[in-house]
Amino acid sequence: MNLAVIEPTTSWYLVLAAVLFGIGTVGVMVRRNPLVMFMCIELMLNAVNLSFVALSASLSDINGQTAVFFVLVVAAAEVVVGLGIIVSIMRRRSDATADDLSVLKG
Amino acid sequence: MELFVFVCAAAMVLVGAIGVITRNNPVHAALSLVLTLFGIAVLFVANNAHFLAAVQVIVYAGAIVVLFLFVIMLLGVDQAEDLSTEPLTAQRPLALVVGIGVAGVIIAAIVKSQDALLVRGTGINSATLEDADxxxxxxxxxxxxxxxxxxxxxxxxxxxxxxxxxxxxxxxxxxxxxxxx
Structure with a gap:
């Protein structure tokens, strides 16, 4: 079998995105540091972006890339607000884990 | 060639992602995230999304990860987190099962609908020497x-x-x- 003739199809990209999404899910559930949980959410967002772009190329539709553009902007805004919340929590206790945030519940 | 690019970029993405969830120092996790984001940018280029690849590097690797590192350094939470103890019983095995389940369901759906995805369209102009943008x-x-x-x-x-x-x-x-x- 000649490796040079094998071309990655759209499904390869989608499977990679699914695996990346799964890794991000595990990270959000396992890690306790809120910063690292945030990074895992970024992993999941990137998995979705990857499948958007792969399908955009596959279906010849530029709107998939437009959606990724908006996801990028919203992700940036989300990180700014999230890190602001984390900073104001960690200012009080620098070793706070996600469990300590349960004081927020009513 | 395309296969080579895909395999290298996929290895970058997966190694970085595993690094994010397994390194116990938040700084190392953030740097692993950079590896993943660069791999994703390479895959964007492979899919003819050149602008998004540039934005991915500038916004994610350049701004968001720097913001993460900034907060880590500012708050002094860069000491290693102890990952060896498991505060909730059976949390990790359950999380692993759920994660593999989510990925498995999505992959099953992709494999099932593979025939619909085989056609690669040509409606998006890819960059050429004459028309680079x-x-x-x-x-x-x-x-x-x-x-x-x-x-x-x-x-x-x-x-x-x-x-x-x-x-x-x-x-x-x-x-x-x-x-x-």
Whole structure:
């Protein structure tokens, strides 16, 4: 079998995105540091972006890339607000884990 | 060649992602995240999304990860987190099962609908030597004509996020905050 003739199809990209999404899910559930949980959410967002772009190329539709553009902007805004919340929590206790945030519940 | 690019970029993405969830130092996790984001950018280029690849590197690797590192250093939480103990019983095995389940269900759906995905269209102009900015032109035409309202709303969203963060993290006058770090 000649490796040079094998071309990655759209499904390869989608499977990679699914695996990346799964890794991000595990990270959000396992890690306790809120910063690292945030990074895992970024992993999941990137998995979705990857499948958007792969399908955009596959279906010849530029709107998939437009959606990724908006996801990028919203992700940036989300990180700014999230890190602001984390900073104001960690200012009080620098070793706070996600469990300590349960004081927020009513 | 395309296969080679895909395999290398996929290895970068997966190694970085595993690094994010297994390194116990938050700084190392953030740097692993950079590896993943660069791999994703390479895959964007492989899919003819050149503008998004550039934005991915500038915004994610350049701004968001730097913001993460900044917060880590600022708050002094860069000491290693102890990952060897498991505070909730059976949390990790359950999380692993759920994660593999989610990925498995998605992969099953992809495999099931594989025939519909085999056709690779040609409607998106890929960049050539004569027309190097075809992707940018198409994307901007889409954003500034079909989605111009959403684009404007995005700028409002960014403004609200910035103002909200400043108001939220500002120390009020006379408020005493004990510094433990």
């Amino acid at each position: 075809a992707n940018i032109r198409q994307l901007s035409r889409s954003i500034f004509s079909d989605y111009v309202f959403a684009f404007e709303v995005t700028s409002v969203l960014l403004l609200i996020a910035v103002v909200g963060t400043v108001v939220m993290s500002r120390r009020q006058h006379g408020q005493h905050v004990e510094e433990s770090a």
